[in-house]
Amino acid sequence: MRTIGGFLSLLVALLWLGLENAGAVTLDSSVAVTDPATLQALERGGLSISRLLGPALGLTRDVDNRGLFSVPALTTVRDTVKREIADEPKTSPDPYVAAMAKSNDTSQKFNPKYIDDDGSTLDLTGVVNRMDRGYLGHTECGEIRLIYRFHYSVQEKSVKGKVGQRISSRLPLTMSLVFNAKPGKAQARASKNLPSATDASCADVARRWLAAGRKDLPPEQLAAWLRSDEGPLSGAMLNSSQIMRLELNMQVLRLSASTRRDFGGHAEYLLKIFKWDPEKSSFYEARMENEIDRSTVLADRPAFAKWLLTDRNIYDLDHGRLVVDEKLLARSAVSVAPGGLSRSQNNIVFGLVDDADIDKALKDYVARGNTLVTIKSVAGFNLRLNEMSCTGCHQTHGIAGFHYTGADPASEPRRNAVFVPGSAVFFADLPRRRAIVEEFAAGGHPDFTRGFAARPDARYAEALKGTDLYNGWGSICYRGEDESFKGWTCGAGLRCAGVHESAIHPGFGTCVSEKGIAVGDPVEFGEIRMSTWGSDRYCRLSPATAKDCGIDPRATRSRW
Known part of the structure; x- marks a missing residue:
């Protein structure tokens, strides 16, 4: 969960970023759209999740967000999430949480009815350029993420002839619709600003994002330009044919201080991934990137250590590019708060490899003439391996269990509003991401190396000067x-x-x-x-x- 210090640090950073001035060069320039007014205009202009999924699902009409999870292609998502909510107390390794399974008290759990309730919608809260993920095999240009947050509006029951008040708020649940950043050949040719005989290149994608970062326009006009033939979010550059997966982060459980006295409360967050199957036009539950399944590894720890401690994997881990073998991965993950990385449940790799084996492997790696850039010790190895998992990164300097919530629009009551769109980790990593976009735009081969998630790389200290992020x-x-x-x-x-x-x-x-x-x-x-x-x-x-x-x-x- 976030600390007051972390929140205020971000607030200071945002004041420095000058988000009110669209013309200022800010940390998020060319790598993210975070302004609520611009995002609302983008959603009205075709980036609502229902409009984007419509063609992929074969729908012949617009689907309102309220009915989205009744669509057959999304029933797997809906049913899986509801099952996970129901099972969480039974499967938790935490005795306090497991005890809930013995009672009928569901008041402290996420109400599964919100998932497909008529009063729930999905609001676009962020568009994030993740071309820095171009080192992965499934996409040479990285990814573009559209982040949506659940919003509910419930009418209270009428009492003694008086109409009940309508209650509206954001839910602690976000969904990311992840796109391949590189459009297909047909889409590229549809754009007036690309050669008709070739695919859009990574450089083409990157240049559009850099141009977006230089625009000094009011929200409505900026959104219109982003969706125009020249913009990075045009129909040719971002459409349903590029959908890769749906990522879920939701608070499924929150115990009061009276229930979890030692910590003064307790919260659990469910993390899931659903990949897109274009042939079946539906999402399916998938294994999570680098989220190691403890039971699988514990069944054969020597084999895991042998795989992990090779020179190739030590190099990739050191540079922040390790991709764990899919057969070792889990399909669900739960992160807990408070306590961040001090909580054992947020350290999914704890005890899976002996420290003595890691120490020997690192020394042998260096003795063979290799250089360690980031992980220079056993502790560094363990922290890096853990933070590359979903649970390990989730509670690292986050905001109440999220690295990106999105800021609330001006229409939201100030007493119930989120003012800071992203966590310290999100903002501190933006200079690195922008450098990669610039390298792509220049036609070069980007350096995808990154430092620890908890601490910005010293290479970008100057870019973060004037903030509290470094x-x-x-x-x-x-x-x-x-x-x-x-x-x-x-x-x-x-x-x-x-x-x-x-x-x-x-x-x-x-x-x-x-x-x-x-x-x-x-x-x-x-x-x-x-x-x-x-x-x-x-x-x-x-x-x-x-x-x-x-x-x-x-x-x-x-x-x-």
Whole structure:
């Protein structure tokens, strides 16, 4: 879950980004459309999820979002999600959650009726250029993602002749419709701005996005240009023939502080992927990219270690490009909060490979003349492997379980609005993504290397100057001597404080005010202890109420 510090850091960053000024060169220029007014205009202009899916589903009429999940091609999505919601308490490794299965209390679970309720819709909240994923085998130019968030509008029951009030809000659920960034031959020829005899190249796609980043237009006009023959979101450049999959992130469970006393609450997020089958014109449940299935690997740990610790895979992991063998992957994942990467359930690879084997493999790799760029230790190897999974990245500096929620439009009541469209991880990674788009546009071969998700690569420190996203207040920092993280420091006037100590990732903290406690700084510090994988307990160290945990706060005061 997000911290106040993380939220305010993003707010400062957004003020610097100048999102109110369409003409300013911002972090999201050429790599994302985040302005709510522009997104609403794009949705009206043909980018509603129902309009995009219509041709792919063979529909002869427009389908309103409210009836979308009644379409046969999407019934697998609907039925699978409802089943997962029902089964979650039974299958959770957390004893608090599993105990729910023994009761009939469903008040703290996501109501599955919202999925296909007439009062629910899907609103476009973001369009994100992911050409940085061009290293994957399924697409040479990467991907384009259209992110939708569930929205409900419910009429309360009438009481004593008085008409009930209509309640409207966003649900903690997002769906990403993922497209191949490269249009097919027929679509490319339909564009007036591409040669009729050739396919659109990656350079063509990238140049359109760079041109979009230079536009200084009001929302309606910008949306119209983006959808025009010249824009990156024209019908020729983005259409149903390029649909690859549907990605789901939803909060399925939230326990109150009275139920989960040690953590003061508990939330669980279901992550799923549904791939598109063009022959059957439907989505089907698929294995998730790099989301390792623990039971499969634990059944033969030596074979997994042998596969993972080859020079080829160490190189790809070090550069952030590892693709785990599909037979080792899961079809569902659940991430938990609070606690982020300190929670064992968010560390899906914990204990799957012996540290001694990793250490030997890294030393042998270097001895053979190879160079390690990012992972320079066993701890770095483990963190990198974990954060490349869905669960490992999900709670890394996120906003209440999401890396992209989308900002709410001006019409949303301010007391119930989301002002920051993306997490610190989202914004901090944009300079790297833009550099890749620029390299594509120049006809070159991009360097797809990336740093850790939790910490922006030092190569882009200058691009993030003036924000709190690199070494700033709320940034993730490190207080130990491990070679992989020793450069994770805090800027002037800040210190690194351990908020959630953990044996899984020891020494990590958050950059806070150096002198005393300032507004927004965390005021509670603790340690997360694990009895078995998936079963964690939070022990508060400061204020000192940790007697039941057997912790002497005096011996741990240096941590905060």
